[in-house]
Every structure is written in structure tokens, then in C-alpha cells.
Amino acid sequence: MRNLSHSQIIWSPTLIILRTLRASVKPLDARCPVLRTYELTRSMQSQKGTLMAKNIANPAEDFSRWYLDVIREAELSDPAPVRGCMVIRPYGFAIWELMRDDLDRRFKETGHSNAYFPLFIPQSFITKEAEHVEGFSPELAVVTHAGGKELEEPLVVRPTSETIINHMFSKWINSYRDLPMLLNQWANVVRWELRPRPFLRTTEFLWQEGHTAHADEDEAREETMRMLRVYTDFMTEVAAIPVVPGRKTDREKFAGAVNTYTIEAMMSNGWALQGGTSHYLGTNFARAFDTMYLDSENERRPVHQTSWGVTTRLVGAAIMVHGDENGLKLPPRMAPIQVVVVPIARKEDEKDAVMKAAGDISAALRGAGIRVHVDDRDSISPGFKFNHWEVRGVPLRLELGPRDLAEGHVMASPRNRPGREGKFTLPLEGIAESCSGVLDTIQEEMLKAALEFRNSHTFDVESYDEFKKQIVERPGFYRVWWDGSAEDEAMIQEETKATVRCLPLEQRDGTGRCFLTGRETSTTAIIARAY
Amino acid sequence: MRNLSHSQIIWSPTLIILRTLRASVKPLDARCPVLRTYELTRSMQSQKGTLMAKNIANPAEDFSRWYLDVIREAELSDPAPVRGCMVIRPYGFAIWELMRDDLDRRFKETGHSNAYFPLFIPQSFITKEAEHVEGFSPELAVVTHAGGKELEEPLVVRPTSETIINHMFSKWINSYRDLPMLLNQWANVVRWELRPRPFLRTTEFLWQEGHTAHADEDEAREETMRMLRVYTDFMTEVAAIPVVPGRKTDREKFAGAVNTYTIEAMMSNGWALQGGTSHYLGTNFARAFDTMYLDSENERRPVHQTSWGVTTRLVGAAIMVHGDENGLKLPPRMAPIQVVVVPIARKEDEKDAVMKAAGDISAALRGAGIRVHVDDRDSISPGFKFNHWEVRGVPLRLELGPRDLAEGHVMASPRNRPGREGKFTLPLEGIAESCSGVLDTIQEEMLKAALEFRNSHTFDVESYDEFKKQIVERPGFYRVWWDGSAEDEAMIQEETKATVRCLPLEQRDGTGRCFLTGRETSTTAIIARAY
Secondary structure, three states: OOOOOHHHHHHHHHHHHHHHHOOOOOOOOOOOHHHHHHHHHHHHHHOOOOOOOOOOOOOOOOHHHHHHHHHHHOEEEEOOOOOOOOEEOHHHHHHHHHHHHHHHHHHHHHHOOOOEOOOOEEEEHHOOOOOHHHOOOOOOOEEEEEEEEEEEEEEEEEOOHHHHHHHHHHHHHEHHHHHOEEEEEEEEEEEEOOOOOOOOOOOEEEEEEEEEEEOHHHHHHHHHHHHHHHHHHHHHHHHOEEEEEEEEOOOOOOOOOOOOOOOOOOOOOEEEEEEEEEEEOOOHHHHHHHHHHEEOOOOEEEEEEEEEEEOOHHHHHHHHHHOOOOOOOOOOOHHOOOEEEOOOOOOOHHHHHHHHHHHHHHHHHOOOOEEEEEEEOOOOOOOHHHHHHHOOOOOOOEEEOHHHHHHOEEEEEEEOOOOOHHHHHEEEEOOOHHHHHHHHHHHHHHHHHHHHHHHHEEEEEEOOHHHHHHHHHOOOEEEOOOOOOOHHHHHHHHHHEEEEEEOOOOOOOOOOOOEOOOOOEEOOOEEOOEO | HHHHHOOHHHOOOOOHHHHHHHOOOOOOOOOOHHHHHHHHHHHHHHHHHHOOOOOOOOOOOOHHHHHHHHHOOOEEEEEEEOOEEHHHHHHHHHHHHHHHHHHHHHHOOOOEEEEEEEEEEHHHHHHHHHHHHHOOOOOOOOEEOOOOOEEEEEEEEOOOHHHHHHHHHHHHEEEHOOEEEEEEEEEEEEOOOOOEEEEOOEEEEEEEEEEEOOOOOOHHHHHHHHHHHHHHHHHHHHHOOOEEEEEEOOOOOOOOOOOEEEEEEEOOOEEEEEEEEEEEEEHHHHHOOOOOOOOOOOOEEOOOOEEEEEHHHHHHHHHHOOEEOOOOOOHHHHHOOEEEEOOOOOHHHHHHHHHHHHHHHHHHHHHHHEEEEEEOOOOHHHHHHHHHHHHHOOEEEEEOOOOOOOOOEEEEEEOOOOOOOHHHEOOOOOOOHHHHHHHHHHHHHHHHHHHHHHHHOOOOOEOHHHHHHHHHHHEEEEEEEEOOOOOHHEHHHHHHHHHEEEEEEEOOOOOEEEEOOOOOOOOOOEOOOEE
16 A cells, blocks of 8 residues: 555545445434435435425524524535534535635735644644543544554644744744734634534534734734634625624633633524634633743844634524524625526526527626526426525526517616515616626615614513523523623523623713622623533 | 534634644655755855756656656645645645636536535444444545543544435435535545545545436436536636546446546656546435435435536646646646746836836736736746746746837747747737737647647557557557457456556447457457556
């Protein structure tokens, strides 16, 4: 085996493939009811071609099932044969790609470079020698065998690259000339998950982790807030999700950080979801890894660091903020298909003209930078197509009927205004410009709708008793005067399952009495149930 | 631990980090002499600021050491603390990003979508039950522990996603309407490596794997050749590396394929490197995974499949094709920095004008879509800067001296024409357009130089004795009439270390006698030493 050149090994893992061809792969349907249902639905659709019933639970009745239904029906992801892992299907991955590329552009504009650090981390980087014998941390996946034998030192599959990046920082940083060091990595990470949920909690997930080192505290704190702002802007401008930027309490912050900042979004069931975090790490890591630099006076100083990250759970957030009983609803800026064109020709002799118009419109839209798709499938009814793209959340549908075309226009149906009432006509003349305009409007309206929902589900409460009653009846963000301790937070979580999401950057003026302790305080907090 | 919300787990692997902060990370310099040398060099540079000596071996004397020297000095990658793995540093990763993004665009233009499949593959997918007890395949890394305990079934870290993708294909494909299915994945894969070499052979590497399923053989074969052409075009147009597209012999092909096609490039030491492969898989995988579809006549048929891939070894190829005794030499289309501007002001009163010109030129170039960097570092001499960017292979350097500027031009120094002879002046007027033109010329010249080198190192030989003698004295591509068997190939490899790289798509006219067996044949082959 070792005589093969690398080029062969890349494409000729002979043993593996031959074994696979011989091996009888176990049927997994029995283990994956979701998959089985999905198959059934598809084959029913294939046979009838006009099946209209949506296999989507009512979100008001069963939000949890609704979420899984949308993911399955919109073909965003499938369960993988390994527990807790998922396959991100092309449509789901295209959404992630749009988010990733937009964020990546923002990271580069703010001076960051991407790098790539290894998947495996030596056990000794993570646990102390004594712990080897006791066992492994429950969230870690550990490689014990490789190269055909047991490894002398087990390798941990990275749960984060924190340790390895800091290890490299200590090698790369020597002088003030090497600072600031502004790195980011897009990677897969693994944390063993017992209660998996696609996009929100999976054993393997995709994320980016930014790691930066600075000469002093001011610069590092500035970076921490800059990246929190980058996340806030991205969420608002692209994902159409309003967020509350704030600071985590000591109980909720990252243990290695001096301060953790977060952006908290509200899902349409009133729960919170942490969209991203940005940490000021102080010199904690610099001291642990001995990352020192010589300043211009030749003095040895520790670097001040930050880290910040978002994950594929943002796809889950977009589903839960915007989706409705008809499925996914995508803001145009994160929609793989922004406009779907459905040609409608009932008679054979209408077909050519309608198809030509569809081609012309699609070319015009593409020329204007719009992501457009013509659904020219034969033997599938327009009604089925409407349903197909509605479930997938395509922001704008153009219906091309012969009569409309003869009159010089098409019928437009924006996903965020469902039904007949939402429809309007668009003239063929200048169709690309008007579609651009409509997409901008949809983007704005979706942000506005999410903001209105959040505002109408944000409540001020004065007392803990009031809070306990209300959080059950109407989930949402509870804004309170706050002067509690970590023990108080634990008690609230124990009794109500809610947690202090953040101390918002925008604080209320004046002072008030802590809703729990009654002590006078100038701090307000947001408390909510959270994913 | 399990009570923490996912959001906390993402950023608060408390135990891990606290342990890390306490743990004394082992010093690794003793194990990594390359790293130690590197540190030494850097600190010498930091102190003196003008060190000119390049720590790069002469490629004619020690090609192997030269390769590692270039990677270290150009800061492309560093050895990782885990054997066989590497850290891809920002400059190296930026090169890979440019290659990846260009290829990704080509894949999408040819109708493919990206998806993401899990890192872990159940052991049973890869080996038969009986083999569990015997041990693991030597190229696999195996996770045996996760969630704090030993797994019932070990998980293999993917060496390729072939099995898991085929597993999903069999679920997703039911009808002819589901075809063609055209998927691609960008991912990290792991194959345990005993003789690692950065970019060329690493335990973990980055790659893309395309997997497609089609209704019939013709369509699948067409796809196989289309992707081979995409690779060929990319190598020629972007990497400025001429390649020989051809078919692999049965001995060299991927075991699961009916036919394997390859693009073979020549490195500047005369060795071959397989740049990418495209496989026609026939129905081999369809039968193993039962991937059947109903055709329009309701007949059950197996799909015909292809797969194709390239890896981070393409970065290694670019180093070895274009690099020289001064370091890296990047073709403009894969250069993270295409133009570096070096302001030269010896007197303090010249500084403002020179810096202003640098800013103006950089803005003009950026406006024309050119990746430009102004090296405005103080306390570092122009000579040091020239050297710094030369080692990193930046295609074009603009030197801005006060006298040149006063005369309305700058001095241009293209990386591929080193020294005084290569320099010429460029008028400030229309600098962006002329730089674009110069970059195009450099791109062309680099391809032409690589092609000329390959042509001058491609030899026709008539007999095996002649070949045996020549391959030692002048490594290169040996073009021969070929009618040998797999046993003959094994013998050639045993005796000369050379392998049949491919049977070029462009075959010689007529027939000749096989250089080994003497049998009359119409087939020609390329034989060479290879990475």
C-alpha cells in the first residue's frame, strides 16, 4: 500500500472501495423514520405530479415538528447515517454559501485573512496527562487508531481550533511589527451531541472562528465591538433578522474570556437564539501560551486577544424567524433562487410564445445580477410548481400566462404576501429593474415584519412572580431591571428554563429595582427561553 | 454539561479551555527543526531589518530541500503539532482560495451544486464485519471514543465521501426526473501519511470531490470528459501549467472506475504530478448501493456515475512548476497580491509626495480589479522589501522613486524577468490599464515558459534499454509506443521508479513497436517519475 504514489492514494483507496463494493450496506430506513416519510412523499409526488398537500405541521400547534417538516420538505438537510450528523443538501448548502460569502467579504474588508488549521489536536493540548486514564470529555470525539495501529497519543477531533491557533500565534508573533494579527478560519468542528437538531445542534457543524492578537487592550476591545457590529449588520442587512447586541453575564460568558458579547435574535415562537458571539479575551490565552511580543521600546508584553464566530445554526435561525405554515421564506439576499419563473401554457400552440418569454425574462433578470430559475418541467402542473417553490421560500414568483403576456405584463407573487391578495402585475418593459425593486421591498418588509414581531413579543416586567406566570403564557423577550448573581440566574433557569440572554448595549435610562432582588440598579437585562 | 444550551457549548467549552489554561503545552521546537530555523530567520530579520540572504537551497542542487525552503520563506504553510498535518498560513491559503473560487465558478457554470456530507463514516460502510477484529486499514484514522465512552461502532474519518454520497444517492434518486444529479463537495479528508510533504502528501488535506449520476452511459462519459476539460482549462488559464490529458492504464486507474482520466503536469525537475482525475464509474457503485431509477417507460435501471477531484496539492504543483532560486513565482491569476507598490523616499521631504503617489496608484489599480498592496513599512529598506515580495512570488513590483515620479512614470519589475534587464518604466498616465496589460503578458509568458520547459523535457525513446539509461540522466516525460501489461508496468516501476502516467488523448498517428515488448501497437504512453 505504501508503495503507491500519493496521486493514486487520492483516487485509488483500492482496499476501501473494493470492500465497499463487496459489503452489504445496512438499510437505514428502519432507524430514520424522517427519511422514510420523505421517500414516501417524494414517490407519491413523482407518481401523481400534482400532489398539493403540504406535509408541514402547523407551527402554532407544534413548532418543533414544523421546523423538522420545513427542513425535510424544502430539502435543506437529511439525517446522516452517523447519529447527530446531517447531510446538508444542495439547496440548504446554497443558503449557507450565500451567508458565508457575504460574511467572508465583510471579514476581508475589515482586514482579516483566512487560514487553515488541522482537524486533529493532540490530546495533551486539551486535557492533562492524569485525565487520560479517567476517560474522555463527553463532548469530544477521539481518534485512538490510525496508520493501522493504536496511537501513542490520542487525537481529538477539533471542537474549536482555539488551542492550536494559540499555539501557532505564540510561534508567529515576536515583535510589535507582527501585530495586529487578524485571522479567520472556515471549518468543520465536532462536539458530540445527544439531542441533535438539524442546523441548531449537530455533532459536526460548519462555522467560522476569528482569532486576533493586538498590542493593547484598547485595540482588542475595539476589534471585539467591530466584529459584533459586522455580525449585527449582516443579520440585519442580509438575513433580515433584527438582533439585540449585548454583553453576556459572567455566568453565560465564555470561560476563557474577559467579556463575551452576543447578538440575540427572536424566533417566531418567542424563543431567543444566540446568533453569534465576540469575545474580548484579555491576556488569558497569551499567558497560557506565552504569546509575548517585543514592543518598540524592546519591552516584552503579552498580546491582547479576541475571538468571534458564527455557525450553520444561522440557517436554522432564518428558518425559524421567517418561515410560516407554507414552509420556508427566504429574504432575497440569502435566497439561492430569488425569482422563479413559471410558464403557464394550457394549449400546445401557446407553448412556444410562453417559453420564449420565459427565456427572455430570465436572461434580462440574470443580466441584472438576479438569481433566477425557470421551472420548465413538463408533466407537472403550475399549481404543483407554485407549491414546490413556496415550500422552498423563493422570494418572488413570476407567472407567465399567454393572456398576461399578450397584454404586456406578467403576474408577480411575492412569497411574503401569500395568496391572491399579494399578487400584482409587472410590465414586461423594464422587468429586470422592477424585479430588483420588488426584491428590495421584500427584503425590507421581511426585516420590518421580524422587527414588529419582536417588538410585540418584548415585555417589561417588574416582578419575578409576574415573569414566572407570563413566560409560560406568552414566550418572548422579557426586559427587566437586573442586579442578580450567578446563583440567581441558576435559580431562574431551574424554575422557568429561561436564561439571561444579555445585558443589551442600549440600556434604559435611569435606574429601577431589580425584578428579582429588589435592589436599585441601572442595568437592564433580556431574559428568555433559548435554543 | 448537557444542561448547557448549544449556544453556550459553541463558545464555552469550559472544561476544555480551563484545562488548556492549566495545562503546560509541550514545547514542539525540538520535534520541528523546520519551525526552529524559521523562527531564527524571522527574529534575525526583525532585528536587522535589512537581511538580504535568502534561506533557499539551489533547486538544481537539492530540489527537495528547495521546495521546503520556498514554502517556509514564502510563509505558505507550517508543520502542525500532529504528525503529517500542516497549518496553511494566510498567504498559502489565499492562493488556494483563488484556485478554489475559480474552479467553483467553473463547476457551477457546468450545472453542479455544492453540498456537504458528514466527516464521519460508519466503520461498516468501509470494512466488513470480520475485519473489525483484525485491525484497521493503515490509511484510516478511526474514532473509537466519543460522548465520554467507547462507541459501539467505530467511526472512520472520511478518506473520501464516496460511500456516504452513494448511500444518499440511493435515497435521493428514484425517477429519471431526478437525473442528472450533479453534486460537488469542498471538504477536508484524512489519509494517514507516513512520509508527509506539505501540500503534496499530508494526512489531512483539502479537496473537492464531484459526484454525478446519469441516466445512461453516453451522458456519464460526456460528463467525465467535460470535467477533465474543466480541469485542463483551469490549469492552463489560471495556474499557467500546461497539462497532458490522458487515460490511465488499468493498473493506474481508480479501482472502482471503468475508466480514469488524468491531467499530468511536469514539474521543473522533470517529474510528473497528477493534477486531477475524472472517472467514468459505469454502474459499479449503482449496483453496490442499489441506486436504481425508473425510466420514462417505468423500467428500473441502474444510474451511470462519474467522480472527479483536485486537491491542495495543486498549490504544490504551482510552486514546483514556476518557482526559481529566488522563491515562489505566481501566475497573476492565482496571486493573492498581483502588484506590490514599494515607495522609495530616501529623504524626509520626498516622503509625502511618494506616499501620495503610492495611494493614488493603488486606488487606480484596485478600481480596475487588480489585487494591489502598498508596502509602506517604515524602518525596512527598499532592498529588503524587494526580496520579501520576490520570495512570495508577487508577479509585478512597482518602484516609486521621487525622480521617476517627477518624470511621470514608475519603475516596473516583473517577477518572471528578474534583475535589471527585466525592468521597464510605466507612465503614471493610464497606470491601471497598462498594469492589467503587463499582468496578462506575465500570465502568458509563464504558461509559455512552462510549455517550453515541458517540450524540451519530453523525449521519444524506442527501446527500454535506452529509456532506463536516459530517465536517470535527464528526467522528463518519455513518450513511447506502448503495448505492455500490468506486470510490465510493475517491472518498469521496480527497475526505474517510473510509472505509466497516461495514454494521452492526443495519440500519435500510425503505429509502431512497443518500446518494451516489441509488439506492433497504435497506442502511445507517457512514462515518467512522479510525485
